[in-house]
Amino acid sequence: ERLKEKEVNSNPNPSSATGQVETTESSGVYYTLNILENILDYNRAVADQICSRTTILIFLLKRIQKNAFDENKLYASEILSILVQTSTQNQSILGTLDVTISDSDTGVNGVDALLIALSPYRKKDAASS
Secondary structure: OHHHHOOOOOOOOOOOHHHHHHHHHHHHHHHHHHHHHHHHHHOOOHHHHHHHHOOHHHHHHHHOOOOOOOHHHHHHHHHHHHHHHHOHHHHHHHHHOOEOOOOOOOOEOHHHHHHHHHHHHOOOOHHHO
16 A cells, blocks of 8 residues: 555755665665565564564664654654554563664663654643644
């Protein structure tokens, strides 16, 4: 379903090799997340195995920490929510993860990483809204 929605972004500067690499990487991440979503849609029971045998939760948490908003950040948050809502085992794994968000930071657990990712969307002053 998402493949139909996805339009591959054209590189605004065709002579830029860096732009081509970023576009290719972005497309690769998008299509990989799409495959993962399709697997989870077909069989939700596999979510426990994916989370316990891979580092997908860490990858997704780091992906949603990016400052710039893009379709992969949104997609990563959707996959993360599917994985965590699917089982209590995955919720426990998320809480015990040690995630390093940036090179200067010490590790935080998965719940703290989620809160850090959500903090830019928090209202500064609730009374002003």
